[in-house]
Amino acid sequence: MPFTPAVYARRIGMLASAAALASVAALVSAPTAQAAPPAPISAAAARAYLATVTPKAEGSSSGYSRDLFPHWITQSGACNTREVVLKRDGVNVVQDSACAAVSGSWYSEYDGATWTAASDLDIDHMVPLAEAWRSGASSWTTAKRQQFANDLTRPQLIAVTDNVNQAKGDKDPAAWLPSRTAYRCTYVRMWVNVKQYWGLSIDSAEKTALGNVLSGC
Known part of the structure; x- marks a missing residue:
């Protein structure tokens, strides 16, 4: 031609x-952008707040029960807090008419694992309920404890590998940090953000551990 x-x-x-x-x-x-909890305060803001904190020994676990922190509550329609977090923190999440996640993909920031079954995930309370109880929540009303346990506005809830969450238990950062070191700065910023907002106390070992991580952020 x-x-x-x-x-x-x-x-x-x-x-x-x-x-x-x-x-x-x-x-x-x-790649689809990874969904995530609300962004925590900056490392500089966390360090600044921590500098103002006078450490206080933790209170007793006496009287504590998870039932005193009602969760998961209905958020909208048939969806409760757990299901809202699964939808938020996952990618391509499909829910059935009862709001249960039937498919999707979730990346666990704590350990770097990816899951395709919602049953493999727990919704972690960044500041565990028992830790909150010992740090001041024992004096709260049940209504306030309910708000704390279902807080979607602060970085208090995150979908992670179930057995990793169970290994964390009610430990603070002096006793437990994510095995994925790349997430530790974010983790302690989230922790400080939640404790600051809710007016929860910080003990001496906890403050030292938070400061040690933040110094490298």
Whole structure:
């Protein structure tokens, strides 16, 4: 075929179309942004707050019960707090008519594991309920404890590998930090954010552990 101006124009058009298709393909194959809890305060803000904290020994666990922190409460329609967090923290999450997550993908920030079954995930209370009880929540009303246990506004709830959450238990950062070291700065910023907002006390070992991590953030 003679290389006429018309042929040249057609070839340029074909190249442009191929480039456009390649661009679309790149967008389709690009990794989906990882969903996450609300962003915590900055490391600088966490350090500044921690500097003002006078450590206080933890109170007793006497009288503590998870039932004193009612959860998971209904958030909207058929969806309770756990299901809202699973939807928020997952990718391509599909829920049934009862709001249960039937498919999706979840990346556990604590250990770097990825799960495709909601049953493999726990919703971690960043500041555990028993820790909160010993840090001042024992004097709260049940209504306030309910708000704390279902707090979607602060970085208090996060979907993570179930057995990792169970290993954390009610430990503070002096006794437990995520095995995934890349997340530790975020973790302690979340912890300080929650304790600051809810006016919970911080003990001496806890303050030292938080400060040690924050010093490298």
